[in-house]
Amino acid sequence: MSTPLLTTLFRVLIAPLTVLARLVAVVFGLLIGLVKALLAVLVLSVLVVAALQVGGVGVDLGPIEDVPIPGSDDEVAPGDPNTSTYGFDDGEVNSTAVEREIHDRVNERRTARGLDPLEWDSTVASVSRAHSKDMADREYFSHTTPEGDGPHDRYREVGSGCYAYGENIAMSWAGQPVDVDGETVTYTTNEELAEGLVTQWMESPSHRENMLHDRWESGGVGVYVTDDGQVFATHNFCRGLGL
Known part of the structure; x- marks a missing residue:
């Protein structure tokens, strides 16, 4: 099998994996953002409870x-x-x-x-x-x-x-x-x-x-x-x- 053909075949096989990797990175980034947001809400909730103590x-x-x-x-x-x-x-x-x-x-x-x-x-x-x-x-x-x-x-x-x-x-x-x-x-x-x-x-x-x-x-x-x-x-x- 010629070298150009092997190169083309390799690119065809790798392309879906590259797209998948990018999707995983995006999802991971969204999860990190969600965790940070939840932590911020938790901290705010603690402050709110303290502010209303009697x-x-x-x-x-x-x-x-x-x-x-x-x-x-x-x-x-x-x-x-x-x-x-x-x-x-x-x-x-x-x-x-x-x-x-x-x-x-x-x-x-x-x-x-x-x-x-x-x-x-x-x-x-x-x-x-x-x-x-x-x-x-x-x-x-x-x-x-x-x-x-x-x-x-x-x-x-x-x-x-x-x-x-x-x-x-x-x-x-x-x-x-x-x-x-x-x-x-x-x-x-x-x-x-x-x-x-x-x-x-x-x-x-x-x-x-x-x-x-x-x-x-x-x-x-x-x-x-x-x-x-x-x-x-x-x-x-x-x-x-x-x-």
Whole structure:
């Protein structure tokens, strides 16, 4: 058999294999793209779940025999970070401003239902703020610390004078997209962030009950914002000895 004929025959046999190899490469490329897309969705889902985390401790109205004697009106809890901020292209959020916005919005919801507004308690707010920072620093989300200390233990460190207490916590993000009820939103102002956190609590029956309990006299909000925009919020409610 002549050389030209062998060459032609070889090309005829190889051509289908070349096409098949190209098809395999295309399919493999599509699979890689699909895997990357699925991983991206998974990561986004994890962030979305984290952005909507809330927690509430039940209302404790039983007598507490070792209630701390009230100290100064502005006693500061150990670990209180004071004000924290987070800046981004569209603006900046300030934890102190967010705390006051949350306090005002909670009182709006209470008075709209015929309940007394909560007085702002600086000591209770300091306890809340210290807990928010501790959750951020040690990467947990709970009313109980890794050592097992709960809200009552934190109250005992200061002269709060609370006879009974309630606590709501929440976590969200500032300046970054989060999923809220199937819609993507970005909190770029103190007002937007505060409204988002209060809405999270109001949409949860246990947190809503804490927020709208008719026996609370005072409360304090503590917000801590991390360097990457993660927001931890704690709202403590107080019933004094005279109630």
